[in-house]
Amino acid sequence: MAVDVTWLGHSTVTVDVHAPGGRLRVVTDPVLRAGLGHLRRRPRTPAASASQGCDVALVSHLHHDHLDLPSLRRLRPAVLVTPPGSSDWVRWRLDRPGTHVVEVAVGQTRELRVRGRAVAVTALPAHHAGHRTGSGFSRAPRDAVAVEHLVRVPGAFPARDRDDLLLWAIGDTGEFEGSDDVLTAGGRAPDVALVPVGGWGHTLGPHHLDPRQAAELVARVRPGVSVPVHWGTLHPVALGRTMGDRFSAPGPAFVAHARRLGAGGALDVGVGGRVRLDDAAQVRGMSARRRPTSPDEGP
Template identity: 80%
Template sequence: MSVDVRWLGHSTVTVDVRTPGGSLRVVTDPVLRPGLAHLRRRPATPDPAAWAGCDLALVSHLHHDHLDLPSLRRMRPTVLVTPPGSSDWVRWRLRRPATHVVEVAVGQTRELPTPCGPVQVTALPAHHAGHRTGSGFSRAPRGAEAVEHLLRVPGAFPGRDLDDLLLWAIGDTGEFAGSDAVLAAAGRAPDVALVPVGGWGHTLGPHHLDPRQAAELVARVRPGVSVPVHWGTLHPVALGATMGDRFVEPGRRFVREASRLGVAGAVQLPVGGSLSV
Protein backbone atom coordinates (compact mmCIF):
# COMPACT_ATOMS: atom_id res chain seq x y z
CA MET A 1 0.00 0.00 0.00
CA SER A 2 1.23 3.52 -0.68
CA VAL A 3 0.40 7.21 -0.91
CA ASP A 4 1.94 9.23 -3.74
CA VAL A 5 1.80 13.04 -3.79
CA ARG A 6 2.47 14.94 -7.04
CA TRP A 7 2.51 18.76 -7.28
CA LEU A 8 1.12 19.89 -10.63
CA GLY A 9 1.67 23.60 -10.00
CA HIS A 10 0.01 26.38 -7.99
CA SER A 11 -2.49 24.65 -5.63
CA THR A 12 -3.12 21.64 -7.86
CA VAL A 13 -1.90 18.41 -6.29
CA THR A 14 -2.70 14.80 -7.14
CA VAL A 15 -2.73 12.33 -4.26
CA ASP A 16 -2.92 8.67 -5.23
CA VAL A 17 -3.84 6.27 -2.45
CA ARG A 18 -3.72 2.50 -2.70
CA THR A 19 -5.45 0.58 0.08
CA PRO A 20 -6.48 -3.07 0.52
CA GLY A 21 -9.95 -1.98 -0.60
CA GLY A 22 -8.86 -0.31 -3.84
CA SER A 23 -7.27 2.81 -5.28
CA LEU A 24 -8.26 6.46 -4.94
CA ARG A 25 -7.12 9.52 -6.90
CA VAL A 26 -7.66 12.93 -5.27
CA VAL A 27 -6.93 16.26 -6.97
CA THR A 28 -6.95 19.61 -5.17
CA ASP A 29 -7.94 22.96 -6.74
CA PRO A 30 -7.46 21.77 -10.35
CA VAL A 31 -5.97 24.33 -12.76
CA LEU A 32 -4.85 22.47 -15.88
CA ARG A 33 -4.64 25.20 -18.54
CA PRO A 34 -1.79 27.43 -19.76
CA GLY A 35 -3.73 30.52 -18.74
CA LEU A 36 -6.89 31.71 -17.04
CA ALA A 37 -8.45 35.14 -16.59
CA HIS A 38 -5.51 37.60 -16.33
CA LEU A 39 -2.96 34.93 -15.35
CA ARG A 40 -0.51 32.90 -17.40
CA ARG A 41 1.36 29.75 -16.49
CA ARG A 42 5.16 29.56 -16.75
CA PRO A 43 5.78 25.79 -16.29
CA ALA A 44 4.33 23.36 -18.82
CA THR A 45 0.72 22.32 -18.31
CA PRO A 46 0.30 19.03 -16.44
CA ASP A 47 0.44 15.75 -18.30
CA PRO A 48 -3.16 14.43 -18.45
CA ALA A 49 -1.91 11.13 -17.06
CA ALA A 50 -1.18 12.96 -13.79
CA TRP A 51 -4.82 13.90 -13.20
CA ALA A 52 -6.96 11.63 -15.42
CA GLY A 53 -9.35 9.32 -13.62
CA CYS A 54 -9.92 11.68 -10.70
CA ASP A 55 -12.23 10.10 -8.15
CA LEU A 56 -12.45 13.08 -5.79
CA ALA A 57 -11.68 16.76 -6.41
CA LEU A 58 -11.45 19.24 -3.54
CA VAL A 59 -11.99 22.95 -4.27
CA SER A 60 -11.17 25.39 -1.48
CA HIS A 61 -12.83 28.56 -2.80
CA LEU A 62 -14.21 30.24 -5.91
CA HIS A 63 -11.22 32.34 -7.01
CA HIS A 64 -10.33 31.60 -10.62
CA ASP A 65 -6.92 30.17 -9.69
CA HIS A 66 -8.59 27.55 -7.47
CA LEU A 67 -11.94 26.90 -9.18
CA ASP A 68 -11.28 26.71 -12.93
CA LEU A 69 -14.43 25.49 -14.61
CA PRO A 70 -12.81 24.51 -17.96
CA SER A 71 -10.27 22.40 -16.07
CA LEU A 72 -13.01 20.69 -14.09
CA ARG A 73 -15.03 20.01 -17.23
CA ARG A 74 -11.99 18.45 -18.83
CA MET A 75 -11.04 16.40 -15.77
CA ARG A 76 -14.56 15.10 -15.02
CA PRO A 77 -14.08 14.10 -11.39
CA THR A 78 -16.49 11.52 -10.07
CA VAL A 79 -17.12 13.58 -6.91
CA LEU A 80 -16.44 17.31 -6.56
CA VAL A 81 -16.41 18.94 -3.11
CA THR A 82 -17.09 22.67 -3.34
CA PRO A 83 -16.91 25.45 -0.73
CA PRO A 84 -19.98 26.29 1.38
CA GLY A 85 -22.70 28.15 -0.48
CA SER A 86 -21.51 27.28 -3.97
CA SER A 87 -22.63 23.78 -4.98
CA ASP A 88 -25.77 24.80 -6.87
CA TRP A 89 -23.87 27.41 -8.88
CA VAL A 90 -20.96 25.06 -9.62
CA ARG A 91 -23.36 22.30 -10.68
CA TRP A 92 -25.11 24.74 -13.04
CA ARG A 93 -21.88 26.08 -14.53
CA LEU A 94 -20.13 22.72 -14.73
CA ARG A 95 -22.80 21.05 -16.88
CA ARG A 96 -21.39 17.61 -16.09
CA PRO A 97 -24.26 15.48 -14.73
CA ALA A 98 -21.89 12.54 -14.23
CA THR A 99 -19.98 14.55 -11.59
CA HIS A 100 -21.55 14.42 -8.14
CA VAL A 101 -21.21 17.95 -6.70
CA VAL A 102 -21.44 18.35 -2.93
CA GLU A 103 -20.49 21.04 -0.47
CA VAL A 104 -19.27 20.76 3.10
CA ALA A 105 -19.96 23.52 5.62
CA VAL A 106 -17.30 24.76 8.02
CA GLY A 107 -17.11 22.34 10.93
CA GLN A 108 -19.09 19.70 9.07
CA THR A 109 -17.86 16.25 8.04
CA ARG A 110 -19.37 14.32 5.14
CA GLU A 111 -18.81 10.70 4.22
CA LEU A 112 -18.39 10.16 0.50
CA PRO A 113 -18.26 6.93 -1.54
CA THR A 114 -15.04 6.20 -3.44
CA PRO A 115 -13.53 3.15 -5.22
CA CYS A 116 -11.54 2.28 -2.06
CA GLY A 117 -14.54 2.64 0.22
CA PRO A 118 -16.10 5.55 2.15
CA VAL A 119 -13.86 8.53 2.97
CA GLN A 120 -14.56 11.54 5.16
CA VAL A 121 -14.13 15.21 4.21
CA THR A 122 -14.19 17.90 6.89
CA ALA A 123 -14.28 21.62 6.07
CA LEU A 124 -12.18 23.90 8.27
CA PRO A 125 -12.14 27.70 8.48
CA ALA A 126 -9.75 29.79 6.40
CA HIS A 127 -8.84 33.48 6.54
CA HIS A 128 -9.40 34.29 2.89
CA ALA A 129 -12.04 35.90 0.68
CA GLY A 130 -14.19 33.20 -0.88
CA HIS A 131 -16.20 35.15 -3.46
CA ARG A 132 -15.50 34.96 -7.20
CA THR A 133 -14.12 38.00 -9.00
CA GLY A 134 -16.73 39.29 -11.43
CA SER A 135 -19.52 37.49 -9.63
CA GLY A 136 -22.04 40.03 -10.95
CA PHE A 137 -21.44 38.75 -14.47
CA SER A 138 -21.09 35.05 -13.66
CA ARG A 139 -23.93 35.00 -11.09
CA ALA A 140 -21.56 33.33 -8.64
CA PRO A 141 -22.81 33.37 -5.03
CA ARG A 142 -21.40 36.37 -3.19
CA GLY A 143 -21.63 34.61 0.17
CA ALA A 144 -19.48 31.59 -0.74
CA GLU A 145 -16.75 30.91 1.83
CA ALA A 146 -13.14 29.83 1.56
CA VAL A 147 -12.30 26.66 3.47
CA GLU A 148 -9.52 24.21 4.17
CA HIS A 149 -10.20 20.51 3.74
CA LEU A 150 -9.24 17.54 5.88
CA LEU A 151 -9.57 14.22 4.06
CA ARG A 152 -9.56 10.95 6.01
CA VAL A 153 -8.95 7.75 4.02
CA PRO A 154 -9.37 4.63 6.21
CA GLY A 155 -6.97 1.75 5.78
CA ALA A 156 -4.31 3.62 3.80
CA PHE A 157 -1.55 2.41 6.13
CA PRO A 158 -2.38 -1.20 7.06
CA GLY A 159 -0.37 -2.51 9.97
CA ARG A 160 0.02 0.93 11.51
CA ASP A 161 -1.76 1.64 14.80
CA LEU A 162 -3.51 4.61 13.19
CA ASP A 163 -4.02 3.32 9.67
CA ASP A 164 -6.02 6.26 8.24
CA LEU A 165 -4.44 8.74 5.85
CA LEU A 166 -5.08 12.32 6.99
CA LEU A 167 -4.59 14.82 4.17
CA TRP A 168 -4.76 18.53 5.05
CA ALA A 169 -5.37 20.63 1.91
CA ILE A 170 -5.19 24.22 3.13
CA GLY A 171 -6.06 25.91 -0.18
CA ASP A 172 -5.35 29.54 0.64
CA THR A 173 -5.38 31.45 3.91
CA GLY A 174 -3.73 34.14 5.95
CA GLU A 175 -2.84 34.02 9.62
CA PHE A 176 -5.76 33.84 12.06
CA ALA A 177 -6.60 32.62 15.53
CA GLY A 178 -7.50 28.95 15.36
CA SER A 179 -5.44 28.22 12.26
CA ASP A 180 -4.46 24.93 13.89
CA ALA A 181 -8.09 23.75 14.14
CA VAL A 182 -7.11 20.77 12.03
CA LEU A 183 -5.62 19.15 15.14
CA ALA A 184 -8.96 19.08 16.94
CA ALA A 185 -10.79 17.92 13.81
CA ALA A 186 -8.28 15.18 13.03
CA GLY A 187 -7.48 14.07 16.56
CA ARG A 188 -3.79 14.04 15.70
CA ALA A 189 -1.33 15.66 13.32
CA PRO A 190 -2.10 15.11 9.61
CA ASP A 191 0.09 12.76 7.60
CA VAL A 192 0.33 15.16 4.64
CA ALA A 193 -0.17 18.94 4.53
CA LEU A 194 -0.41 20.99 1.32
CA VAL A 195 0.68 24.41 2.56
CA PRO A 196 0.31 27.71 0.61
CA VAL A 197 3.54 29.71 0.85
CA GLY A 198 3.18 32.47 -1.74
CA GLY A 199 1.01 33.72 -4.58
CA TRP A 200 0.96 34.75 -8.22
CA GLY A 201 1.58 38.49 -7.89
CA HIS A 202 4.24 40.88 -6.67
CA THR A 203 2.80 41.28 -3.18
CA LEU A 204 0.95 39.19 -0.63
CA GLY A 205 -1.94 40.61 1.34
CA PRO A 206 -3.07 39.61 4.84
CA HIS A 207 -5.17 36.78 3.40
CA HIS A 208 -2.09 34.81 2.29
CA LEU A 209 0.78 33.05 4.05
CA ASP A 210 4.37 33.87 3.24
CA PRO A 211 7.03 31.15 3.67
CA ARG A 212 7.85 32.14 7.25
CA GLN A 213 4.21 32.25 8.32
CA ALA A 214 3.56 28.90 6.60
CA ALA A 215 6.52 27.35 8.44
CA GLU A 216 5.24 28.69 11.75
CA LEU A 217 1.85 27.09 11.04
CA VAL A 218 3.34 23.66 10.35
CA ALA A 219 5.51 24.06 13.46
CA ARG A 220 2.28 24.28 15.49
CA VAL A 221 0.56 21.38 13.71
CA ARG A 222 3.57 19.10 12.99
CA PRO A 223 2.27 17.15 9.97
CA GLY A 224 4.31 14.16 8.86
CA VAL A 225 5.03 15.71 5.43
CA SER A 226 4.53 19.33 4.37
CA VAL A 227 4.56 20.28 0.68
CA PRO A 228 4.67 24.00 -0.23
CA VAL A 229 2.09 24.98 -2.86
CA HIS A 230 0.50 28.16 -4.27
CA TRP A 231 3.73 29.53 -5.71
CA GLY A 232 6.09 29.23 -8.68
CA THR A 233 3.46 28.75 -11.37
CA LEU A 234 1.28 31.71 -12.38
CA HIS A 235 1.97 35.36 -13.18
CA PRO A 236 -0.12 38.28 -14.46
CA VAL A 237 -0.26 38.80 -18.21
CA ALA A 238 2.87 40.56 -19.55
CA LEU A 239 4.49 40.66 -16.09
CA GLY A 240 6.30 37.33 -16.10
CA ALA A 241 9.68 39.01 -16.56
CA THR A 242 9.15 41.17 -13.47
CA MET A 243 8.52 38.35 -11.00
CA GLY A 244 12.16 38.11 -9.87
CA ASP A 245 12.85 35.03 -7.74
CA ARG A 246 9.19 34.37 -6.96
CA PHE A 247 9.28 31.30 -9.20
CA VAL A 248 12.07 29.67 -7.17
CA GLU A 249 12.47 31.20 -3.73
CA PRO A 250 9.18 30.72 -1.77
CA GLY A 251 9.45 26.92 -1.69
CA ARG A 252 13.12 27.01 -0.74
CA ARG A 253 12.51 29.58 1.98
CA PHE A 254 9.63 27.56 3.44
CA VAL A 255 11.88 24.50 3.76
CA ARG A 256 14.64 26.60 5.36
CA GLU A 257 12.23 28.22 7.83
CA ALA A 258 10.70 24.86 8.73
CA SER A 259 14.16 23.44 9.38
CA ARG A 260 15.03 26.44 11.55
CA LEU A 261 11.92 25.72 13.63
CA GLY A 262 12.83 22.06 13.99
CA VAL A 263 10.07 20.79 11.70
CA ALA A 264 10.86 17.55 9.92
CA GLY A 265 9.21 16.50 6.67
CA ALA A 266 9.08 19.83 4.80
CA VAL A 267 9.73 18.87 1.17
CA GLN A 268 9.92 21.22 -1.81
CA LEU A 269 8.80 19.56 -5.03
CA PRO A 270 9.45 20.84 -8.54
CA VAL A 271 6.36 21.33 -10.66
CA GLY A 272 5.44 17.80 -11.74
CA GLY A 273 7.57 16.30 -8.96
CA SER A 274 6.30 13.63 -6.59
CA LEU A 275 7.04 11.86 -3.33
CA SER A 276 5.79 8.72 -1.64
CA VAL A 277 4.59 8.69 1.96
Protein backbone atom coordinates (compact mmCIF):
# COMPACT_ATOMS: atom_id res chain seq x y z
CA MET A 1 0.00 0.00 0.00
CA ALA A 2 1.22 3.52 -0.71
CA VAL A 3 0.32 7.20 -1.01
CA ASP A 4 1.52 9.18 -4.04
CA VAL A 5 1.71 12.98 -3.87
CA THR A 6 2.18 14.71 -7.25
CA TRP A 7 2.61 18.46 -7.68
CA LEU A 8 0.90 19.66 -10.88
CA GLY A 9 1.87 23.31 -10.41
CA HIS A 10 0.86 26.30 -8.27
CA SER A 11 -1.36 24.89 -5.47
CA THR A 12 -2.68 21.95 -7.49
CA VAL A 13 -1.61 18.58 -6.06
CA THR A 14 -3.00 15.09 -6.54
CA VAL A 15 -2.85 12.76 -3.55
CA ASP A 16 -3.52 9.13 -4.49
CA VAL A 17 -4.20 6.71 -1.66
CA HIS A 18 -3.62 3.13 -2.81
CA ALA A 19 -5.20 0.94 -0.14
CA PRO A 20 -7.53 -2.04 0.17
CA GLY A 21 -10.74 -1.19 -1.62
CA GLY A 22 -9.07 0.70 -4.48
CA ARG A 23 -7.54 4.09 -5.10
CA LEU A 24 -8.83 7.30 -3.55
CA ARG A 25 -7.77 10.51 -5.33
CA VAL A 26 -7.75 13.95 -3.66
CA VAL A 27 -6.94 17.08 -5.70
CA THR A 28 -6.18 20.46 -4.10
CA ASP A 29 -7.04 23.88 -5.58
CA PRO A 30 -7.34 22.60 -9.17
CA VAL A 31 -5.94 24.92 -11.85
CA LEU A 32 -5.49 22.77 -14.94
CA ARG A 33 -5.31 25.34 -17.76
CA ALA A 34 -2.55 27.18 -19.56
CA GLY A 35 -3.84 30.52 -18.31
CA LEU A 36 -6.59 32.24 -16.39
CA GLY A 37 -7.45 35.91 -16.41
CA HIS A 38 -4.24 37.94 -16.49
CA LEU A 39 -2.07 34.97 -15.51
CA ARG A 40 -0.17 32.58 -17.76
CA ARG A 41 1.43 29.23 -16.96
CA ARG A 42 5.10 28.61 -17.70
CA PRO A 43 5.45 24.84 -17.08
CA ARG A 44 3.58 22.48 -19.39
CA THR A 45 -0.14 22.13 -18.65
CA PRO A 46 -0.78 18.80 -16.93
CA ALA A 47 -2.35 16.04 -18.99
CA ALA A 48 -5.96 15.17 -18.17
CA SER A 49 -4.84 11.77 -16.87
CA ALA A 50 -2.85 13.46 -14.10
CA SER A 51 -6.02 14.52 -12.29
CA GLN A 52 -8.98 12.65 -13.78
CA GLY A 53 -10.94 10.30 -11.57
CA CYS A 54 -10.97 12.81 -8.73
CA ASP A 55 -12.90 11.65 -5.68
CA VAL A 56 -12.45 14.74 -3.47
CA ALA A 57 -11.43 18.23 -4.60
CA LEU A 58 -10.45 20.82 -2.00
CA VAL A 59 -10.74 24.57 -2.60
CA SER A 60 -9.06 26.76 0.00
CA HIS A 61 -10.53 30.11 -1.08
CA LEU A 62 -12.25 31.89 -3.96
CA HIS A 63 -9.28 33.61 -5.62
CA HIS A 64 -9.12 32.74 -9.32
CA ASP A 65 -5.79 30.92 -8.98
CA HIS A 66 -7.33 28.55 -6.41
CA LEU A 67 -10.96 28.29 -7.54
CA ASP A 68 -10.92 27.94 -11.33
CA LEU A 69 -14.40 26.99 -12.51
CA PRO A 70 -13.36 25.71 -15.99
CA SER A 71 -10.79 23.43 -14.34
CA LEU A 72 -13.38 22.11 -11.88
CA ARG A 73 -15.83 21.43 -14.72
CA ARG A 74 -13.11 19.47 -16.51
CA LEU A 75 -12.15 17.63 -13.31
CA ARG A 76 -15.70 16.52 -12.39
CA PRO A 77 -14.90 15.58 -8.77
CA ALA A 78 -17.30 13.32 -6.93
CA VAL A 79 -17.15 15.68 -3.91
CA LEU A 80 -16.05 19.31 -3.91
CA VAL A 81 -15.17 20.87 -0.54
CA THR A 82 -15.46 24.66 -0.55
CA PRO A 83 -14.54 27.29 2.04
CA PRO A 84 -17.17 28.71 4.40
CA GLY A 85 -19.88 30.88 2.90
CA SER A 86 -19.36 29.79 -0.70
CA SER A 87 -21.02 26.45 -1.41
CA ASP A 88 -24.30 27.82 -2.79
CA TRP A 89 -22.49 30.17 -5.16
CA VAL A 90 -20.01 27.50 -6.28
CA ARG A 91 -22.82 25.00 -6.86
CA TRP A 92 -24.67 27.55 -8.99
CA ARG A 93 -21.64 28.59 -11.04
CA LEU A 94 -20.27 25.08 -11.42
CA ASP A 95 -23.58 23.68 -12.65
CA ARG A 96 -22.49 20.04 -12.38
CA PRO A 97 -25.24 17.93 -10.77
CA GLY A 98 -22.87 14.96 -10.58
CA THR A 99 -20.61 16.80 -8.13
CA HIS A 100 -21.64 16.94 -4.47
CA VAL A 101 -20.65 20.40 -3.18
CA VAL A 102 -20.15 20.83 0.57
CA GLU A 103 -18.53 23.47 2.72
CA VAL A 104 -16.68 23.11 5.98
CA ALA A 105 -16.69 25.91 8.54
CA VAL A 106 -13.53 26.93 10.40
CA GLY A 107 -13.00 24.50 13.27
CA GLN A 108 -15.55 22.06 11.86
CA THR A 109 -14.93 18.49 10.63
CA ARG A 110 -17.12 16.93 7.95
CA GLU A 111 -17.26 13.16 7.59
CA LEU A 112 -17.58 12.23 3.92
CA ARG A 113 -18.31 8.89 2.26
CA VAL A 114 -16.66 8.59 -1.12
CA ARG A 115 -16.99 5.33 -3.06
CA GLY A 116 -17.57 3.53 0.21
CA ARG A 117 -14.47 5.10 1.80
CA ALA A 118 -14.47 7.36 4.84
CA VAL A 119 -12.77 10.74 4.50
CA ALA A 120 -12.78 13.41 7.22
CA VAL A 121 -12.09 17.05 6.28
CA THR A 122 -11.36 19.72 8.90
CA ALA A 123 -11.17 23.44 8.04
CA LEU A 124 -8.51 25.49 9.83
CA PRO A 125 -8.06 29.28 9.80
CA ALA A 126 -5.75 31.02 7.33
CA HIS A 127 -4.41 34.57 7.23
CA HIS A 128 -5.51 35.42 3.71
CA ALA A 129 -8.35 37.25 1.97
CA GLY A 130 -11.01 34.77 0.87
CA HIS A 131 -13.31 36.84 -1.34
CA ARG A 132 -13.25 36.63 -5.14
CA THR A 133 -11.81 39.49 -7.17
CA GLY A 134 -14.66 41.15 -9.06
CA SER A 135 -17.24 39.66 -6.72
CA GLY A 136 -19.75 42.39 -7.57
CA PHE A 137 -19.75 41.29 -11.20
CA SER A 138 -19.76 37.55 -10.52
CA ARG A 139 -22.14 37.80 -7.51
CA ALA A 140 -19.64 35.79 -5.47
CA PRO A 141 -20.18 36.01 -1.70
CA ARG A 142 -18.21 38.85 -0.15
CA ASP A 143 -17.99 37.14 3.24
CA ALA A 144 -16.27 33.94 2.05
CA VAL A 145 -13.07 33.24 3.98
CA ALA A 146 -9.85 31.41 3.22
CA VAL A 147 -9.11 28.17 5.05
CA GLU A 148 -6.54 25.42 5.32
CA HIS A 149 -7.72 21.81 5.07
CA LEU A 150 -6.69 18.83 7.17
CA VAL A 151 -7.77 15.56 5.55
CA ARG A 152 -7.80 12.23 7.38
CA VAL A 153 -8.09 8.99 5.38
CA PRO A 154 -8.40 5.90 7.62
CA GLY A 155 -6.77 2.68 6.41
CA ALA A 156 -4.25 4.35 4.11
CA PHE A 157 -1.34 2.54 5.80
CA PRO A 158 -2.76 -0.79 7.02
CA ALA A 159 0.64 -2.12 8.13
CA ARG A 160 1.25 0.77 10.53
CA ASP A 161 -0.02 1.14 14.09
CA ARG A 162 -1.50 4.47 13.00
CA ASP A 163 -3.06 3.45 9.73
CA ASP A 164 -4.59 6.81 8.79
CA LEU A 165 -3.19 9.43 6.40
CA LEU A 166 -3.13 13.02 7.65
CA LEU A 167 -2.85 15.49 4.78
CA TRP A 168 -2.38 19.21 5.52
CA ALA A 169 -3.28 21.33 2.49
CA ILE A 170 -2.42 24.86 3.58
CA GLY A 171 -3.68 26.64 0.45
CA ASP A 172 -2.57 30.24 0.94
CA THR A 173 -1.72 32.10 4.14
CA GLY A 174 0.58 34.54 5.81
CA GLU A 175 1.98 34.29 9.32
CA PHE A 176 -0.52 34.44 12.18
CA GLU A 177 -0.81 33.37 15.80
CA GLY A 178 -2.07 29.82 16.00
CA SER A 179 -0.77 28.81 12.58
CA ASP A 180 0.42 25.52 14.09
CA ASP A 181 -2.99 24.60 15.56
CA VAL A 182 -3.05 21.78 13.03
CA LEU A 183 -1.27 19.71 15.69
CA THR A 184 -4.26 20.03 18.02
CA ALA A 185 -6.76 19.42 15.24
CA GLY A 186 -4.97 16.31 14.00
CA GLY A 187 -3.84 14.94 17.34
CA ARG A 188 -0.37 14.51 15.86
CA ALA A 189 1.84 15.92 13.12
CA PRO A 190 0.55 15.51 9.56
CA ASP A 191 2.07 12.86 7.32
CA VAL A 192 2.11 15.27 4.37
CA ALA A 193 2.10 19.08 4.29
CA LEU A 194 1.55 21.06 1.08
CA VAL A 195 3.28 24.30 1.99
CA PRO A 196 2.95 27.59 0.02
CA VAL A 197 6.37 29.21 -0.33
CA GLY A 198 5.91 31.89 -3.00
CA GLY A 199 3.40 33.38 -5.40
CA TRP A 200 2.79 34.50 -8.97
CA GLY A 201 3.74 38.16 -8.65
CA HIS A 202 6.86 40.22 -8.02
CA THR A 203 6.01 40.73 -4.33
CA LEU A 204 4.30 38.59 -1.69
CA GLY A 205 2.93 40.85 1.02
CA PRO A 206 1.82 39.86 4.53
CA HIS A 207 -0.81 37.34 3.39
CA HIS A 208 1.69 34.88 1.93
CA LEU A 209 4.59 32.82 3.26
CA ASP A 210 8.06 33.22 1.84
CA PRO A 211 10.48 30.24 1.93
CA ARG A 212 11.94 31.17 5.32
CA GLN A 213 8.54 31.73 6.95
CA ALA A 214 7.23 28.47 5.47
CA ALA A 215 10.26 26.59 6.81
CA GLU A 216 9.74 28.05 10.29
CA LEU A 217 6.13 26.83 10.23
CA VAL A 218 7.25 23.36 9.16
CA ALA A 219 9.90 23.34 11.91
CA ARG A 220 7.16 23.92 14.50
CA VAL A 221 4.71 21.36 13.12
CA ARG A 222 7.21 18.69 11.95
CA PRO A 223 5.15 16.92 9.27
CA GLY A 224 6.57 13.71 7.87
CA VAL A 225 6.93 15.17 4.37
CA SER A 226 6.69 18.81 3.27
CA VAL A 227 6.25 19.68 -0.41
CA PRO A 228 6.70 23.35 -1.41
CA VAL A 229 3.87 24.59 -3.62
CA HIS A 230 2.35 27.90 -4.81
CA TRP A 231 5.48 28.96 -6.72
CA GLY A 232 7.22 28.53 -10.07
CA THR A 233 4.08 28.19 -12.16
CA LEU A 234 2.12 31.36 -12.96
CA HIS A 235 3.10 34.86 -14.03
CA PRO A 236 1.23 37.98 -15.19
CA VAL A 237 0.74 38.38 -18.92
CA ALA A 238 3.86 39.75 -20.67
CA LEU A 239 5.83 39.83 -17.41
CA GLY A 240 7.29 36.33 -17.45
CA ARG A 241 10.75 37.65 -18.34
CA THR A 242 10.74 40.01 -15.36
CA MET A 243 10.16 37.34 -12.72
CA GLY A 244 13.87 36.77 -12.12
CA ASP A 245 14.56 33.62 -10.12
CA ARG A 246 11.00 33.29 -8.83
CA PHE A 247 10.52 30.26 -11.10
CA SER A 248 13.55 28.45 -9.67
CA ALA A 249 14.52 29.74 -6.22
CA PRO A 250 11.62 29.44 -3.71
CA GLY A 251 11.40 25.62 -3.57
CA PRO A 252 15.11 24.96 -3.03
CA ALA A 253 15.30 27.91 -0.61
CA PHE A 254 12.47 26.42 1.46
CA VAL A 255 14.24 23.04 1.61
CA ALA A 256 17.52 24.69 2.64
CA HIS A 257 15.82 26.74 5.41
CA ALA A 258 13.90 23.68 6.67
CA ARG A 259 17.05 21.57 6.95
CA ARG A 260 18.93 24.37 8.66
CA LEU A 261 16.14 24.44 11.25
CA GLY A 262 16.36 20.67 11.68
CA ALA A 263 13.03 19.93 9.99
CA GLY A 264 13.46 16.76 7.95
CA GLY A 265 11.23 15.57 5.14
CA ALA A 266 11.27 18.77 3.05
CA LEU A 267 11.33 17.76 -0.63
CA ASP A 268 11.33 20.02 -3.68
CA VAL A 269 10.20 17.72 -6.50
CA GLY A 270 9.43 20.34 -9.14
CA VAL A 271 6.27 20.62 -11.23
CA GLY A 272 5.24 17.12 -12.24
CA GLY A 273 7.38 15.53 -9.52
CA ARG A 274 6.10 12.97 -7.06
CA VAL A 275 6.60 11.81 -3.49
CA ARG A 276 5.67 8.27 -2.43
CA LEU A 277 5.01 7.15 1.15
CA ASP A 278 4.66 3.44 1.80
CA ASP A 279 3.55 1.18 4.64
CA ALA A 280 7.13 0.69 5.81
CA ALA A 281 7.42 4.43 6.55
CA GLN A 282 9.77 4.85 3.59
CA VAL A 283 9.60 8.08 1.62
CA ARG A 284 10.90 8.52 -1.92
CA GLY A 285 10.81 11.64 -4.04
CA MET A 286 10.72 11.35 -7.83
CA SER A 287 11.73 14.78 -9.09
CA ALA A 288 10.61 16.11 -12.42
CA ARG A 289 14.14 17.48 -12.86
CA ARG A 290 16.51 14.92 -11.42
CA ARG A 291 17.00 11.42 -10.04
CA PRO A 292 14.91 10.06 -7.13
CA THR A 293 15.83 11.47 -3.73
CA SER A 294 15.26 10.56 -0.12
CA PRO A 295 14.47 13.18 2.53
CA ASP A 296 18.09 13.08 3.74
CA GLU A 297 19.61 13.94 0.38
CA GLY A 298 20.47 17.48 -0.64
CA PRO A 299 18.26 19.55 -2.95
